[in-house]
Amino acid sequence: MTEQHSTRPVASQLRAAGAARAAGAARAARARPVVPRGLRRGLGVGELRLDGGFWGALQETNARATLQHCLDWMEQLGWLGNFDRVAEGATGGERPGWQFSDSEVYKLLEALAWEYGRTGEPATGELLGKVVDRVAAAQDEDGYLNTCFGHAGQAGRYTDLSTGHELYVTGHLLQAAVARVRTVGEDDALVGVARRAADHVCREFGVDGLGSSGQPGICGHPEIELGLAELGRALDEPRYTEQARLFVERRGHGTLAPIALLSPAYFQDDVPVRDADVWRGHAVRALYLAAGAVDVAVDTGDDDLRAAVERQWTRSVERRTYLTGGMGSRHQDEGFGDDWELPPDRAYCETCAGVASVMVSWRLLLATGEVRYADLIERTLYNVVATSPRADGRAFFYANPLQQREPGADVRPDAVNPRAEGGVRAPWFDVSCCPTNVARTLASWQAYAAFVEEASGDSSDGDGVVVSLAQYTAGDLRISVDGLEVGEHGGELALRVTTEYPHDGRIRVEVTAVPERPVTLRLRVPHWADGATLTGPDGATAAVRPGWATAGTPALAVGDVVTLDLPVAPRLTWPDPRVDAVRGTVAVERGPLVLALESVDLPDGVLLDQVRLDPKVAPRAQGDGAVVRAAVVPLPGGGAGTPPFGPGGPGGAPAPTSDTGVPAALDLTLVPYHRWAERGPSTMRVFVPTARPTARPTARPTARPEETR
């Protein structure tokens, strides 16, 4: 096989494009998260200070509980000790953890790096430094770094690209280093480790170094593409970008050794990225690969590749994505299903796939500016990422189904959980990719809140800058806009955002400082916000449609206040008729929050299976949830062992199970999906079957008294 597109003079292109910025690169890199070479850049984690609120609370819990929690588990299980054993030359015995356990350490390092970058807390920096020292000590002289392969008593390096995860693990190391570059700069121990590791990968897997297999090597689990592309961008090192490009192009030609019972689509080795129409196979792999492909496309100017990922995004979101933004319909391969295959009960919706989806959409948002990408990010952050951690930050959902049929029972709430499912958040998993993925995402939430770009020039003078608020939170933004680089002299836009979003739909933005360049402010009106209004600096209120609403043209001034009012009353959401698994049901949403009906909110004697929502009665707000009118239907009695299908009218002729005097209609409380299962094992459903009650509702017995308090 020949290298695909290897004749493109990528490196020289990159050098030319980057030359103008080279001087300020090291300085500019500070405090900035993943930033493509496009015209738009996201926020550095230091550019937004959260003032409590939904994400502030989650971020605080992450900082105070989750980071240490992850560290403790990895220490206890020996995943950190693996590095010490390599450093001490003590490998060869039983090695704790899966072959990819190093990556959890790296994702935790990334989380710590963002956290330190955001807060500068010395304790965080010290913690990080200690872990980095142990990691660095395990690096081989030639830059290779992996605690599972290549040492005494271990399998040889790169002898199992399909399942060994070596390059995957390295990718996470590089991402952690990028977080350091973006927060403290490149003169850093972890960055040094990553540089040596990346150089090693380039030597082994470059055009002339095709890996020990003799084949152009790729990793069974994409991630190295992402790590190399980000590091190449952060360090302005085109060799890394080129290596990322090689890995992207090599994929899809069926060169990975097959894994029993799985098809090549499992690791996206069935179709080249630029030829694929839809995401398929293992969801996290598909999405990490897509994110890396966007980085490569943007940094090499490969519009065809970028368009391919956009095309895949469009079809996958329309046909293979849950209401929550969750991706992955199948447990079997942790993968996407066919179009419209979206079972709520067996929805896998891995937390990591949610994180990865945010990463893809964020890159496409910066590459295109299209609001739909920010919409999906919001949906996914609130309903997948925020769903995973328990309120105390010390237990997590791995899978995020939209229906729980049986209360979680076979989960170990206080131990390593062998399985990804179960309906109860678990403190740790045998494969524990999700907790650290949540941690690094929450620690860098600021990055996704806004982006900056040059004004297109047709308005005002050509010197303008556009700042777009993509996600909403109360807090203070101080955004450097001079030259679009962070921290450069002279240009800073300061905004104070006041809101209780998503509990309330009002977002008030006050301008407290402006840079020399004229700034246009845009606010995202989510796709569900039918009836939103925007009140400008002049006090005039106008209806705004979903999309980007512009405020404060021609240029913002200090003291300007812009107020966006989003409708966050509960609303009904209906499935596409092709989503067979939820035919005849409806969901309730409120602002960006998907709501859920949980068994603990049902009156005694009522089963979740008996509830039918009355769609003719508008749901009304209650707390952050809603109250809906529902009917309680009798269920068929048990048969003598015939399959659950029979003659008769729809559903057969149901025989009441009992005469307990359950009211035929009543009001029921729905809670935000992201907080389900916080009150003990329960059954739950997001999509509720519909029907009209046959009798008037009783007084509102929405829940048992002790549960409403």
Added chain:
Amino acid sequence: MTEQHSTRPVASQLRAAGAARAAGAARAARARPVVPRGLRRGLGVGELRLDGGFWGALQETNARATLQHCLDWMEQLGWLGNFDRVAEGATGGERPGWQFSDSEVYKLLEALAWEYGRTGEPATGELLGKVVDRVAAAQDEDGYLNTCFGHAGQAGRYTDLSTGHELYVTGHLLQAAVARVRTVGEDDALVGVARRAADHVCREFGVDGLGSSGQPGICGHPEIELGLAELGRALDEPRYTEQARLFVERRGHGTLAPIALLSPAYFQDDVPVRDADVWRGHAVRALYLAAGAVDVAVDTGDDDLRAAVERQWTRSVERRTYLTGGMGSRHQDEGFGDDWELPPDRAYCETCAGVASVMVSWRLLLATGEVRYADLIERTLYNVVATSPRADGRAFFYANPLQQREPGADVRPDAVNPRAEGGVRAPWFDVSCCPTNVARTLASWQAYAAFVEEASGDSSDGDGVVVSLAQYTAGDLRISVDGLEVGEHGGELALRVTTEYPHDGRIRVEVTAVPERPVTLRLRVPHWADGATLTGPDGATAAVRPGWATAGTPALAVGDVVTLDLPVAPRLTWPDPRVDAVRGTVAVERGPLVLALESVDLPDGVLLDQVRLDPKVAPRAQGDGAVVRAAVVPLPGGGAGTPPFGPGGPGGAPAPTSDTGVPAALDLTLVPYHRWAERGPSTMRVFVPTARPTARPTARPTARPEETR
């Protein structure tokens, strides 16, 4: 851990119970399949000669094509050669096949044994003999027989009970030997091999021989229980029955080493058999275990154990079984799902689970006489077992979903298929348990057709015999009833059955010979047969309800004719409202056949997703299928990449995809599910969404012309 219930004097009980029959045992065993020690016995394969018909045709294809097909594949892949390598002491290199590939050879031997027993064809006997010779040559001196463990360069015997499948493989060897005992008697080479293997297992895993682990050993995949119990019964050897009992009792105490990412329920090691309420985990394992447990329960008089399996059957069939009789809702672990978790598209419904379900129900039918077990056998035989083989007998379904969303594409129709799914029958699989399981079931179909029991005594004299026809086919039965033992002198009931069932509902039974003992004949009226009638020897016709319909009391006489008329007009079948995945849909059945709507039967331009069945119009018969009235609905247009959920009325406000002039209502043809995917890759569904058409039907464009011919 102590042995459960080890104090029961099983062996002595068995000896006492069996003493009266011991003299004629060897002779009586001939030509009889699995026969419990209860009062009922099934047919020997020689007691019913099929006269064509549905099962006659399948059995003929099995004999003429499938048996050789399986042999050829196993020869080509080296699974047979594995035995030669052991015999030659040439182990140690790369061994072809999975660790359980020996079991496929044994299942083929079982199929050949039944086939030879039924037909006596010398070629079949020679083929069988040659394979037996190769198997026998691989048996170690102490009786151990396995080509994957215990020899030079292989892992040690019983070093991996969780996944090694050694005892599972042996179980299939014993079942194959039982087929020989039942057809040619116990003086047989294969029976000798099995005896030595069973003795070895008893020595290694008996009360005093707990396996090399020091723990009371059980196998990760149940099957040895079944093999030992059957062989113990066939050879009147209580040691084998006792060993089967030990294995059954040892299970459910969490002693098997865990398999990563799977829970102990996967191999039913979570709850003891006698304590469980429902089948769970890997479906084939659960069902083989249940079958073995029934055998043990019957032969040891353990009513508690038998009742446990009956209880599990009842709940599992009511809540975890598909309309087809298929079991196993999940691909992930090839397992049962939660109650009511029955997705049609991801239905696993492994063919082997269908075979295993028949085995369980058959044992419970003989143990209890309850008609519901025969009903489920019929449903499963027609809609799972008969669905698997392609019409030519040389390709098979492994999974049997009730909905196919995308036409089968990633299946290799001419090669070993790595995966169990795909919507196209494949000639062989990487794990190829299903083809040989189908082969042994079809070769012994006769066994399930009828059973004989002593009259209960309150009618006529106490000397009467009851013969119950459980499954229907055209053919000649010659049933020995004297002493309920086959082949004994003097007592034979001969019946000639004439029918085109299931195409037609009339079953005519003519008595052509009667034994000395008075015989009562019963015919099964299936649970769906609302409106059945029975015409007795006196010519009087009476309505009969589902259950056992008795004909010809007080005793049959030569020349008596009994005619059962079953209603086989197409009928609508509705799902229980708790089966969320098919809410708002209906299925069509015809007699024992589940029907399916296949894309190749749709007019050009109509997608399966657009079809809505009109339940107000009765389906009418066409061929073995039906014609239904349907509406064709427009589908929503694509969005800009929002998840497939939105505001609006039910299903949102669908925007027509096109104005192609597709008729709003039309008649569509449904075909028997067991024959779907015989006309190339297609999409398919058993449960069709319902709606009323908005316009009058057009003339009947039921299919493209070339497909109706």
